[in-house]
Structure formats: C-alpha cells, structure tokens
Amino acid sequence: MWCSGCGIGVMLGAMLRAFEELDYRNADTVVVTGIGCTGKSDDYLLTNALHTTHGRALAYATGIKAFNPKLHVVVLMGDGDSVTIGGNHFIHAARRNIDLTAIVINNFNFGMTGGQASGTTPGGSFTSTTAWGNPERDFDICALAEVAGANYVARETPYHGWELKELIKEALNKKGFSLVEVFSPCPTHFGKNNEMKEPREMLDWFKERGLPVERYRKLSAEEQENHFAIGKLVDRDAPDFNTRYEEIRVRATAQKAG
Amino acid sequence: MGKRVGMEVAIAAAEAAALCKFDVASVYPITPQSHVAEHLADIVNDGRVDASFITVESEHSALSSAMGASATGARVVTATSSQGLLYMGEVMPITSSMRLPIVMLIANRAISGPINIWNDHSDIMPMRDTGWISFFAENGQEVVDMTIQAFRVGEDRRVMLPVNVNMDGFQLPHMVEPIFFPDQEEVDRFLPEYVPYATLHPDRPVSMGTLGMPEIYAEAQKAKDVAVVNSIKVVKEVWKEWEKLFGRKYEPIQSYRTRDADVALVTMGSMGETAEIAVDALRKQGVKAGLLKIKLWRPFPFAELKKAVKGIRVLAVTDRACSFGGPGGPVCSEIRSALYEESVRPAIVNYLIGLGGRDVQAEDFMEMVRRAAKGKLSEPYEFYGVRG
Numbered sequence: 001m002w003c004s005g006c007g008i009g010v011m012l013g014a015m016l017r018a019f020e021e022l023d024y025r026n027a028d029t030v031v032v033t034g035i036g037c038t039g040k041s042d043d044y045l046l047t048n049a050l051h052t053t054h055g056r057a058l059a060y061a062t063g064i065k066a067f068n069p070k071l072h073v074v075v076l077m078g079d080g081d082s083v084t085i086g087g088n089h090f091i092h093a094a095r096r097n098i099d100l101t102a103i104v105i106n107n108f109n110f111g112m113t114g115g116q117a118s119g120t121t122p123g124g125s126f127t128s129t130t131a132w133g134n135p136e137r138d139f140d141i142c143a144l145a146e147v148a149g150a151n152y153v154a155r156e157t158p159y160h161g162w163e164l165k166e167l168i169k170e171a172l173n174k175k176g177f178s179l180v181e182v183f184s185p186c187p188t189h190f191g192k193n194n195e196m197k198e199p200r201e202m203l204d205w206f207k208e209r210g211l212p213v214e215r216y217r218k219l220s221a222e223e224q225e226n227h228f229a230i231g232k233l234v235d236r237d238a239p240d241f242n243t244r245y246e247e248i249r250v251r252a253t254a255q256k257a258g
Numbered sequence: 259m260g261k262r263v264g265m266e267v268a269i270a271a272a273e274a275a276a277l278c279k280f281d282v283a284s285v286y287p288i289t290p291q292s293h294v295a296e297h298l299a300d301i302v303n304d305g306r307v308d309a310s311f312i313t314v315e316s317e318h319s320a321l322s323s324a325m326g327a328s329a330t331g332a333r334v335v336t337a338t339s340s341q342g343l344l345y346m347g348e349v350m351p352i353t354s355s356m357r358l359p360i361v362m363l364i365a366n367r368a369i370s371g372p373i374n375i376w377n378d379h380s381d382i383m384p385m386r387d388t389g390w391i392s393f394f395a396e397n398g399q400e401v402v403d404m405t406i407q408a409f410r411v412g413e414d415r416r417v418m419l420p421v422n423v424n425m426d427g428f429q430l431p432h433m434v435e436p437i438f439f440p441d442q443e444e445v446d447r448f449l450p451e452y453v454p455y456a457t458l459h460p461d462r463p464v465s466m467g468t469l470g471m472p473e474i475y476a477e478a479q480k481a482k483d484v485a486v487v488n489s490i491k492v493v494k495e496v497w498k499e500w501e502k503l504f505g506r507k508y509e510p511i512q513s514y515r516t517r518d519a520d521v522a523l524v525t526m527g528s529m530g531e532t533a534e535i536a537v538d539a540l541r542k543q544g545v546k547a548g549l550l551k552i553k554l555w556r557p558f559p560f561a562e563l564k565k566a567v568k569g570i571r572v573l574a575v576t577d578r579a580c581s582f583g584g585p586g587g588p589v590c591s592e593i594r595s596a597l598y599e600e601s602v603r604p605a606i607v608n609y610l611i612g613l614g615g616r617d618v619q620a621e622d623f624m625e626m627v628r629r630a631a632k633g634k635l636s637e638p639y640e641f642y643g644v645r646g
Contacts, residue, residue, distance in 0.1 A: 035373075051373065053370065084315045084316070085286070085315055110287055113289055116295065119315055128299070129287070129313050130299070131300055131303040132303050134313075136313065
C-alpha cells in the first residue's frame with residue numbers, strides 16, 4: 001500500500017525477519033502504530049496490533065507494557081508521530097526507560113498528507129509548506145533518544161537491509177527503551193521536491209552519506225555535516241521502568257508488612 | 259467587479275483568507291484539509307500576503323500559536339479536520355473566552371474509531387459548546403463567501419469571537435467548482451482593518467487568561483453566552499450587506515420550496531444540494547416536499563427556525579453525527595428543543611445519514627420524505643440504510 005521506492009516495506013520486512021529469528025509468537029507480540037504512512041503497517045501483520053492516534057502510540061504502548069511486561073511491545077512510528085506531534089511522549093518513554101522497541105521511519109516530511117514540513121525536515125529543504133526552503137532546523141532523533149535516557153539507539157537505512165534487521169534484533173533483545181531510526185526514501189514527496197525524484201537517488205544519498213558510526217566519529221565536525229552515523233550509537237543497561245517499579249513495590253510491601 | 263474562476267475549493271478557501279489579508283496562518287496538515295494548509299503556506303511563501311506561516315508541530319500548537327498571534331493584534335487563520343479538531347478542543351473554549359476573533363476553516367471529517375478519513379459532522383459536534391460561531395457551507399461559493407464574512411463578523415467590536423467555517427470534507431475541499439471571487443478593493447471595503455480590543459503590548463500591558471475564582475467564573479461564562487447569543491444580530495446584518503454588495507443571499511435557515519410544503523427535510527452542509535434535487539423530483543410526483551438548510555449552527559437561530567417551520571406538518575431532520583445514548587442526532591435534538599414550547603409544531607423524525615462518508619443520494623432523501631410523511635418512525639431516530 002506504499003508508494004514505489006518507499007522504505008517502510010523494507011523496514012517491515014526486516015522487523016518480521018527479526019521476529020522470526022527471535023522466535024516471537026503472534027500471540028505474545030504487540031505492534032503499536034500511530035497515524036500516517038508508517039501507521040498503516042499493522043494492516044500487514046498477524047501479530048496483535050493496536051492502531052492508535054497521531055503521536056500517541058508510545059503512550060498506548062507504555063500502558064500495554066506496564067500492565068503486561070511479558071508481551072513484546074514494538075512501536076512503529078513516522079517522524080510525525082515520534083518527534084513532531086508526539087515528541088513529548090517520545091522523550092518521556094525514553095526517560096522512563098520503558099522496555100519496548102520503537103522503530104521510527106524518518107522520511108523527513110509528512111508523507112501521508114502530501115509532503116509538508118515536519119520536525120525532521122532538514123533546514124533549507126523544500127516541502128509543500130516550505131516552497132522556498134525550510135526556515136526551521138530538524139531534530140536529530142537518535143540524539144534526542146540518547147539524552148532522554150534510552151538504553152539502546154541505532155540508525156539504519158533501507159539501503160542496508162541486513163544490517164537493519166540485525167539492529168532491530170538487538171534492539172528487541174535489549175531491556176529498556178530501545179530506538180531504531182530508519183531513514184527512509186520518500187520519492188513521491190520529499191525526494192520529488194529535493195532533486196531526488198527517483199527512488200534510487202534517495203538510496204544513493206543514504207549510501208553516500210551514511211557512515212558506520214566508528215568512521216563517522218573520526219571525522220571533523222565540518223566533515224560530519226555532510227554525513228550521518230549509521231549502526232549502533234548507544235548501548236547501555238540502566239534498569240528499565242518495570243524493574244524499578246518492582247523494586248519499589250517489593251520494598252513498600254516489605255515495609256508495610258514489617 | 260470580481261471574477262468567476264474554476265478552482266479547487268480548498269485552494270479557494272485559502273484564497274479567500276488571502277483576500278482578507280491575514281497576518282498569521284498557523285496550521286498542521288490533516289486529510290482532507292491539507293490543501294488548505296499547503297495553499298496558505300504558498301500564499302505566504304510567495305509574498306502575496308505580508309504574513310507569517312507557522313509550520314507547527316500539532317493542531318494543539320496550531321490553535322495555541324494562533325491565539326498568541328491574535329493576542330498581539332494579528333488577524334489569524336487556522337484550519338483543521340477530525341482528530342485535529344478534537345486535539346484543538348482543549349484550546350477552543352479559551353479562544354472564545356479571550357474573545358480572540360480567529361477564523362478556522364474546518365474540512366469536516368468523521369472521528370475515530372474506526373479510523374475514517376471521509377466526511378461527516380462528528381468532529382465539530384463535540385466542539386459545539388466551546389463558544390465559537392459556526393457557519394456551515396453548502397458549496398464552494400459559500401466556503402469563500404463565509405470565510406470573508408467570518409473575519410468581518412468575528413472582528414466586529416460587538417462580537418469579538420472566533421468563527422469556524424465548516425465545509426464537508428472531500429465533498430467540498432476536493433472539488434473543483436466555479437466560484438465568484440470579489441476584487442481585493444471590494445473585500446477591503448467590506449472588511450476594514452482589524453482593530454483589536456486589547457493586545458499584548460509592552461506600552462499598555464494587559465493580562466489574558468488569568469484564574470477565575472468561583473466569585474467571577476460564572477459571570478465570565480454568562481458574558482460569553484450573551485456575546486454568542488447577541489452575535490446573531492451582527493451575522494444577519496453582515497449577511498444582508500453581503501447580499502447587497504454581491505447579490506448572494508445568506509440566511510441562518512434557508513428555505514427551499516417550503517411555502518406550501520407538507521414534509522420538509524432539514525440538512526446542514528453540502529447535502530443541501532442533493533436534497534434540493536430530491537425535493538424537485540418529489541414535487542414533480544405531486545408530493546409537497548420542502549427543505550430547510552441550516553447555515554448558522556452557533557448561535558442557533560431559534561426565531562428563524564420557528565418562522566421557517568410555520569405550516570409544515572412533518573420535519574425530517576437529518577444528522578451527520580451520533581449522540582450515543584442521547585435523544586437523537588445533535589441537530590434534531592436542537593430542533594425538538596427549539597419547538598417544544600410552540601403550541602403548533604410539526605411532527606419530527608430524525609435520520610442519521612452520511613456517517614463516515616456513506617453516500618446519500620437524491621433517491622435516499624426521497625425515501626426519507628416518503629416515510630416521514632407518516633409522521634413517525636418506529637424508533638425515536640433511525641440510522642438510515644445502516645445494517646445491523
């Protein structure tokens with residue numbers, strides 16, 4: 001149901017392969033989606049799915065995980081859901097370090113409604129609401145997740161399909177809030193308005209600019225401006241929400257009993 | 259003296275706002291309003307209006323920043339639909355309480371769930387009691403005219419209230435229609451420069467939106483009610499002037515072939531045109547059918563309704579939203595209540611139609627009239643043509 005050249009299908013394929021390799025069962029897996037192109041993903045799934053409102057998928061998912069920690073909870077969002085209309089929930093889910101995996105398709109604009117500027121539209125680029133260039137700056141989603149407290153942060157592109165699956169697998173295995181940002185081509189809107197009309201051109205853009213994080217970090221700040229890091233950016237093991245909550249519950253119960 | 263052009267109605271709505279020389283447009287895109295958002299942005303980006311377009315991060319921010327701009331004295335337009343309108347819901351009553359005359363273009367769309375992008379009125383109905391003036395357009399021409407009228411009414415010193423212009427999603431914004439546009443000079447004459455009552459200005463500071471203790475909160479609510487109720491005088495005055503200037507007549511309730519009507523349909527929004535076709539067809543068959551079209555939803559035109567129903571035996575009121583567990587659709591509920599005190603009043607039947615974009619054809623309206631002629635349905639209201 002997506003446009004030709006879109007990256008969402010590649011992400012979805014990688015996610016499903018990761019589910020299969022990790023032996024996830026439909027019954028114990030919940031995929032939560034929001035609104036927009038990425039929000040349509042649940043139409044393809046046989047797992048439990050909860051299609052929610054724009055920007056709030058993480059809040060719904062928090063409720064699911066808090067009540068039933070045994071479920072694998074995966075949240076699929078676009079850049080609109082995650083860091084534009086739903087930015088507040090994003091930083092709070094990371095701060096709370098709730099044990100779920102957020103996969104964010106970042107196609108740099110609101111694709112579903114016709115390619116308007118979003119919170120990740122790069123400064124200066126063209127969209128249907130910024131015909132002469134975007135005056136605003138864009139969010140670095142991974143950096144946002146890192147400073148907000150996520151345990152695991154990675155970035156990939158559909159050009160690197162196998163690596164994407166591996167990173168999603170790692171993210172699924174990680175306890176606490178994990179994020180995989182997936183840069184995605186949107187040749188229909190963002191590409192068309194920014195001299196990358198052909199799907200291949202956006203993939204080439206990712207291929208040329210995306211550098212493995214180890215190499216990216218060796219570049220000077222000036223050189224980094226023309227590139228972005230791909231791979232695993234953050235990996236830490238702070239206790240997740242349910243663990244902390246359980247600790248306090250046990251302590252409170254013991255004190256009350258004592 | 260104006261010009262007639264073929265134009266997509268969403269774009270025409272934005273063009274109408276441009277003729278009003280808005281200072282700020284603050285809009286978050288949502289289907290089926292997106293072309294309004296995009297075209298407002300283009301108008302600003304191309305420098306056709308000396309204004310700012312804010313690519314806000316949500317509808318909540320759209321109306322909040324619209325209010326901020328309006329509070330500094332700007333003429334502000336925003337636009338939304340469906341869930342976006344609900345998300346603005348927290349802000350809307352405050353806009354009217356602060357008496358900020360923002361104009362909102364609404365491409366009406368069903369609310370979730372299930373998620374549905376097509377047209378009905380379930381988005382605006384929960385916003386009924388937020389203290390906004392509500393216009394309902396029937397076609398592209400009315401969208402354009404009402405957008406310009408909305409600024410004039412809202413900014414009138416006797417009114418000072420926000421106004422929303424409702425256009426049925428897809429049926430109107432996505433259609434290309436022939437539309438007469440007034441000249442810029444004509445609009446300038448009709449719509450004087452906005453003179454705000456009070457603004458946030460360093461030279462003359464004011465506080466807006468402060469706490470209302472129980473001793474004053476009720477008075478504030480009453481003051482708002484008085485303002486909304488009284489605004490009907492200004493709406494009617496402005497519509498009379500519009501008719502004089504441009505020859506197109508607007509009334510809170512527009513009657514179609516009701517002079518000798520036995521049964522009259524009641525519609526609000528774009529379905530009025532389809533209902534007209536049904537009325538004409540019924541008349542040809544000898545059925546004395548008529549039609550009342552509500553153009554002004556808030557303030558509700560009680561006196562005009564009472565006048566319009568004189569002589570009608572049965573009203574077939576159509577609603578495009580549900581009031582679950584309530585007395586019927588919101589429009590019918592209003593009409594029943596409005597006519598309760600009348601010694602002579604029509605029987606009323608209520609059909610819920612066109613939910614979530616369900617097609618309603620002229621034949622359906624004819625059938626509704628035929629059945630309404632009996633004066634009663636088996637239920638207090640009926641989901642017309644709905645399975646289950």
